[in-house]
Amino acid sequence: MPSIELEYPKQPYSKVKRYDSRASYALETIHEIINTSPILHVSFNIPDSPFPMVLPMIGQMGSFERPSADTGDVLELYLHGYVSSRLMNLARKQPSQQEEGEKGLPITVAASHVDGLVLSLTPNSHSYNYRSAVLFGRAELVDDPEEKLYAMRLITDSVVRGRYENTRNPPTPAETQSTAILRLRPAAGSAKVRSGGPSDDRADTADGALLERVWTGVVPLRCEAGDPLPGPYNRVAEVPGYLEEWRRGFNEEMGRRRGGV
Amino acid sequence: MPSIELEYPKQPYSKVKRYDSRASYALETIHEIINTSPILHVSFNIPDSPFPMVLPMIGQMGSFERPSADTGDVLELYLHGYVSSRLMNLARKQPSQQEEGEKGLPITVAASHVDGLVLSLTPNSHSYNYRSAVLFGRAELVDDPEEKLYAMRLITDSVVRGRYENTRNPPTPAETQSTAILRLRPAAGSAKVRSGGPSDDRADTADGALLERVWTGVVPLRCEAGDPLPGPYNRVAEVPGYLEEWRRGFNEEMGRRRGGV
Numbered sequence: 001m002p003s004i005e006l007e008y009p010k011q012p013y014s015k016v017k018r019y020d021s022r023a024s025y026a027l028e029t030i031h032e033i034i035n036t037s038p039i040l041h042v043s044f045n046i047p048d049s050p051f052p053m054v055l056p057m058i059g060q061m062g063s064f065e066r067p068s069a070d071t072g073d074v075l076e077l078y079l080h081g082y083v084s085s086r087l088m089n090l091a092r093k094q095p096s097q098q099e100e101g102e103k104g105l106p107i108t109v110a111a112s113h114v115d116g117l118v119l120s121l122t123p124n125s126h127s128y129n130y131r132s133a134v135l136f137g138r139a140e141l142v143d144d145p146e147e148k149l150y151a152m153r154l155i156t157d158s159v160v161r162g163r164y165e166n167t168r169n170p171p172t173p174a175e176t177q178s179t180a181i182l183r184l185r186p187a188a189g190s191a192k193v194r195s196g197g198p199s200d201d202r203a204d205t206a207d208g209a210l211l212e213r214v215w216t217g218v219v220p221l222r223c224e225a226g227d228p229l230p231g232p233y234n235r236v237a238e239v240p241g242y243l244e245e246w247r248r249g250f251n252e253e254m255g256r257r258r259g260g261v
Numbered sequence: 262m263p264s265i266e267l268e269y270p271k272q273p274y275s276k277v278k279r280y281d282s283r284a285s286y287a288l289e290t291i292h293e294i295i296n297t298s299p300i301l302h303v304s305f306n307i308p309d310s311p312f313p314m315v316l317p318m319i320g321q322m323g324s325f326e327r328p329s330a331d332t333g334d335v336l337e338l339y340l341h342g343y344v345s346s347r348l349m350n351l352a353r354k355q356p357s358q359q360e361e362g363e364k365g366l367p368i369t370v371a372a373s374h375v376d377g378l379v380l381s382l383t384p385n386s387h388s389y390n391y392r393s394a395v396l397f398g399r400a401e402l403v404d405d406p407e408e409k410l411y412a413m414r415l416i417t418d419s420v421v422r423g424r425y426e427n428t429r430n431p432p433t434p435a436e437t438q439s440t441a442i443l444r445l446r447p448a449a450g451s452a453k454v455r456s457g458g459p460s461d462d463r464a465d466t467a468d469g470a471l472l473e474r475v476w477t478g479v480v481p482l483r484c485e486a487g488d489p490l491p492g493p494y495n496r497v498a499e500v501p502g503y504l505e506e507w508r509r510g511f512n513e514e515m516g517r518r519r520g521g522v
Contacts, residue, residue: 041302051274108304219504235472
């Protein structure tokens with residue numbers, strides 16, 4: 001952990017406008033939300049389309065230069081994909097003579113966890129307890145084979161901790177070649193977090209008849225990792241320890257959240 | 262249900278390139294994924310930023326003109342937000358003299374469900390079982406008070422079916438004024454769905470020692486609605502029937518998925 005809490009600079013495009021009391025620019029908060037999200041939504045523009053693209057992808061933040069870096073440190077986001085996908089082709093085509101800070105494909109990455117449904121007295125005061133983060137930055141393809149391997153391991157272990165070690169590794173040259181790794185250097189980012197119970201206007205909470213009629217509170221949404229289902233060519237009779245340990249940790253963390261209340 | 266399965270037109274920006282055997286352009290598949298997703302990721306471009314914006318939002322597809330329309334029918338997506346948010350201001354500022362089909366703010370909406378972690382023999386063959394959809398279209402603010410009310414009810418009931426009826430409704434004029442509703446008319450869309458067990462190359466599945474060492478299968482991820490937690494000013498002792506019924510349906514549907522296997 002750095003001894004001070006690092007924050008991303010507030011940019012016009014990254015500043016939270018609505019409910020800014022829920023906002024955070026802390027690297028640790030933002031990185032934590034991204035690294036615990038099984039899926040990221042990655043947005044970028046493509047030529048000749050009025051609509052931005054959005055792709056669901058797997059990714060993870062880490063530091064190749066300082067692999068022991070903590071969540072609150074300066075990190076980069078690694079995304080992996082097929083080598084000739086639209087996103088990878090676009091990143092490949094970025095002019096390389098751009099100035100530092102302007103190199104790479106501009107992309108935006110979002111991660112959101114819904115912790116609970118907040119049911120209040122009026123339709124308009126309904127809300128979610130949630131943790132969401134968005135990260136803006138420029139992305140370049142990773143060429144260095146060592147860094148590529150680092151990212152492949154980082155991403156595999158983000159699915160289930162310890163998994164990389166317990167598979168057939170390292171990837172073959174053909175596998176490494178068919179996989180492209182994109183590295184995003186964050187330029188800015190923000191998070192928004194809501195927790196707690198319902199919140200209604202005084203005019204409604206002072207209405208006794210309304211209080212007697214409408215149930216208010218939070219319905220926790222909990223994502224649970226269920227019993228592993230062996231596949232058709234599995235020959236390992238017992239579910240391995242690292243997998244059960246990961247599953248227990250995952251489910252305990254979810255249980256602790258109690259809907260964000 | 263329409264008697265034929267309607268599909269969105271394949272546009273250069275909407276065509277699935279990778280794993281196109283997993284792709285679908287069917288309205289029903291796409292709308293179903295969007296309408297069962299508690300959170301949508303909405304992307305659009307803002308002036309003076311190289312990065313697209315991505316916002317997590319609540320939304321629901323329906324038809325104001327034919328409220329009894331089915332999921333597979335032609336529908337529109339309603340998103341709600343604060344009246345002076347960046348997105349709503351941008352939508353408001355769109356020139357109104359544009360030609361039909363070019364009216365409104367271009368936005369892209371993505372929804373993704375992760376059903377299971379697919380653990381295979383090699384890091385590269387790991388995958389998820391998932392259902393994801395992306396919808397492209399132009400969005401305009403809803404002015405008609407009746408349509409706005411329709412959308413507010415649609416969105417509230419998308420959180421918990423029957424909730425709107427069981428709160429203090431309709432919204433007051435002040436509430437209606439402070440809430441903006443955005444209506445997106447889809448121009449194109451696509452879905453991608455993976456289900457089933459792990460899939461590895463023959464070179465790996467023929468490796469007996471590898472099969473003895475690496476557990477392969479699917480870890481189901483299940484989103485569960487937990488026991489409702491009453492808030493500080495709740496006075497309704499028993500959790501209402503419609504809420505318990507919704508919760509049971511939600512959890513049963515999740516249980517049925519069995520990780521997408």
